[in-house]
Amino acid sequence: MPDTITDFAAIRRPVAEARGLPNPHYTDPATHARERDRLFFDTWAGLAVAADVPEPGDARPVDYMGVPLLLIRGRDGAVRVFQNICRHRGMILVAEPRRIEGAIRCPYHSWCYGTDGRLVATPHVGGPGMNTHEAIDKATLGLIEVRSHVWRDVVWVNLSGDAPPFEEVHANLIARWTDFDRALHHGGAESRFTLDVNCNWKLAVENYCESYHLPWVHPGLNAYSRLEDHYNIEAPGLYSGQGSTLYRQIRGADGATFPDFPALPAYWDTAAEYVALYPNVLLGVHRDHAFTIILQPVSQGRTVEHIHLYYATDDTAPDLRAANAAQWKTVFQEDIFVVEGMQAGRSAPGFDGGRFSPAMDGPTHCFHDWVAGRLAGVQ
Structure with missing residues (x-):
């Protein structure tokens, strides 16, 4: 039925x-x-709390109803949410909660991303010893960011990207409290x-x-x-x-x-x-x-x-x-x-x-x- x-x-x-x-x-x-x-x-909808990633570099993978997401606190202190997949072949990037000491490195082909989502390294992408290729534009191949907002420490996400701003949608409860x-x-x-x-x-x-x-x-x-x-x-x-x-x-x-x-x-x-x-x-x-x-x-x-x-x-x-x-x-x-x-x-x-x-x-x-x-x- x-x-x-x-x-x-x-x-x-x-x-x-x-x-x-x-x-x-x-x-x-x-x-x-x-x-x-x-x-x-x-x-x-609620994904997690910002306290799950208390320090810069802290990263936590979240299975969001079948969608692999990555909650991360950047070096700038901002909490962001990305799809937890490499832009190369879709490999899961972070399998367990951990501190990112340098870059987020894909375990498959070692493409590397900053904690702000930028693609920063593509080893051997142009052939052995060639770490660049004219067809691979790093500026357009950063991690896919998911729209997010933090209120009362809850990290709220809008996966479709189409909802009105959080502060507008929930102005009533924000004012009530x-x-x-x-x-x-x-x-x-x-x-x-x-x-x-x-x-x-x-x-x-x-x-x-x-x-x-x-x-x-x-x-x-x-x-x-x-x-x-x-x-x-x-x-x-x-x-x-x-x-x-x-x-x-x-x-x-x-x-x-x-x-x-x-x-x-x-x-x-x-x-x-x-x-x-x-x-x-x-x-x-x-x-x-x-x-x-x-x-x-x-x-x-x-x-x-x-x-x-x-x-x-x-x-x-x-x-x-x-x-x-x-x-x-x-x-x-x-x-x-x-x-x-x-x-x-x-x-x-x-x-x-x-x-x-x-x-x-x-x-x-x-x-x-x-x-x-x-x-x-x-x-």
Whole structure:
């Protein structure tokens, strides 16, 4: 059942009347491939974080839904993304994360590139001992750069190159979180972890969007930040999520807390917000830390979640950072059985996508509406 016969109009109805995306959008490889093109390649999607390449020369290969990309920090400190292939015969250039000490050298014929993508050397290209040839114009054969933008340390990419500027597309959320327009400091090794989940990436987005499941899936969290302390966030066509009016800081054994981000309005003393920025980046902001989750779709039924925690300063206590990471890891692990259970449920042939609670599922419906609109070609 290909997605070409999906009734997108039924999905895009008001939340009280709408159905969810039907099974093929979670189980069908052909539908998954079409979603890749329309929902990821034609938009701004999250690739990695700039903290993955902290020093000049650091390079990290990334499999971006089947496309080999290279994340690299240049000698000038700028983070760039290139196709991870040599312009000679298409050989993969960098197979593992590493520091580029000199040039990026192709392991096949030793063509060499600078960290800014320029082709700088072509050994024996004109014959033995002849390193130039009139037919090989190095100025036009640099690495193929992928359009990218860094916001909140996330490296966003637009593979097609056709999307409007990132700042224009996401001006709404940038303005909403202008209070958090501050430097972010990655917490280091203890503040990054991954979760390998057997579900379609969209189910991870849907679950993150809503607070409806808190009492049953996160009883510990719900004990102090209750369902009734949450509110829905909906920006149709852009993002959706939830907010809490009762955020409680983590404290060390000595009562210490993380430093707050500077100059925050009093509202954020007890508030927090959690937003899914479509298609695949989940963001959380609090007075004293933030986190980013980049969803990496591996297949229609498998997703890797890359979680990173950030702080207002780079000198926070390691034990408190470790405790905070452990706390969030517990919360995110509690969601795994839910998203994997929904994935298994998508094998039931009679399931038509389900219905939404008009009061509680608005953020999830907002995401379904975005998916349906892009696939229908009206966004």
